[in-house]
Amino acid sequence: KQEVTQIPAALSVPEGENLVLNCSFTDSAIYNLQWFRQDPGKGLTSLLLIQSSQREQTSGRLNASLDKSSGRSTLYIAASQPGDSATYLCAVDPGTDKLIFGTGTRLQVFP
Amino acid sequence: GAVVSQHPSWVICKSGTSVKIECRSLDFQATTMFWYRQFPKQSLMLMATSNEGSKATYEQGVEKDKFLINHASLTLSTLTVTSAHPEDSSFYICSAHSAGYNEQFFGPGTRLTVL
Numbered sequence: 390k391q392e393v394t395q396i397p398a399a400l401s402v403p404e405g406e407n408l409v410l411n412c413s414f415t416d417s418a419i420y421n422l423q424w425f426r427q428d429p430g431k432g433l434t435s436l437l438l439i440q441s442s443q444r445e446q447t448s449g450r451l452n453a454s455l456d457k458s459s460g461r462s463t464l465y466i467a468a469s470q471p472g473d474s475a476t477y478l479c480a481v482d483p484g485t486d487k488l489i490f491g492t493g494t495r496l497q498v499f500p
Numbered sequence: 501g502a503v504v505s506q507h508p509s510w511v512i513c514k515s516g517t518s519v520k521i522e523c524r525s526l527d528f529q530a531t532t533m534f535w536y537r538q539f540p541k542q543s544l545m546l547m548a549t550s551n552e553g554s555k556a557t558y559e560q561g562v563e564k565d566k567f568l569i570n571h572a573s574l575t576l577s578t579l580t581v582t583s584a585h586p587e588d589s590s591f592y593i594c595s596a597h598s599a600g601y602n603e604q605f606f607g608p609g610t611r612l613t614v615l
Contacts, residue, residue, distance in 0.1 A: 423603065431610035432506075432593055433544075440602075478543060486532060486597055488604065490543040 393481055393491035401497040408466040410494045412479035412484050420484040424453050424464050427476045427493075437464070448452045469498045471473075502528045504596045508609035511573040513584055514615055515536075521579045523594030526534045529574035530596035534604065550577045584614040 402408060412422070421440045425433040437446045437453040439462065445454040452465040460476045460477055476495045480488040503526040513519050519526055523533055532551050536544040548569050550556045556569035568580040577596075591611050595604040 421602075425606075430591075430609075430611065433606040435603060435606070438603050480544075486604065487534070487546055488544075488551065488595075490545075492543050 395491040399495040410464040412462040414460045420482045425478045502605045504605045504607040512613045518582045523577045524555045531575040534595045536593045569590040586614045589614045592615040
């Protein structure tokens, strides 16, 4: 059974810092991996999607990498801002379109 | 990206009543819709998969007679929580998938509180 874990569970940093959020999964047979942002009480905003054949994806200050063989993905946030404060979720698609979500990282960036 | 809406955004009901939540894909046809549940400070858990014109498939541990799902058209799926109890209080999120897209698009969620 696929299990997705995110470390750390919570993170509080001053603005301007470069951040690394980690996601690990137990079964390397995935179709893709996706990173989402969730603001309190809100739905999900898709940030980056990495296909199983890809190593990384970039969007603005965000960069996500994927090492399928080791079951890991990393979300890198450059020059963090208070507006980046949210919960970040990773999810894997085992090829069935049924996403399996990680436990999330709650990020707070203070001025 | 494609837009998915949910209605209502929040609902409060009495124990024993039924509540219907709608999920709509606004600018694309969704062949498949997914329903997730999220308890406070927890991640999303898939409840069921809904395909247009066919019966929904439920994940293990989810009662199909309690959580009725109807996917009558390519743009609308509904989730009805029957005989709601306080333990059903949660954040319900739907997502929609189309063969033309490589990813699912998520609705804004519905906060259900059962008194």
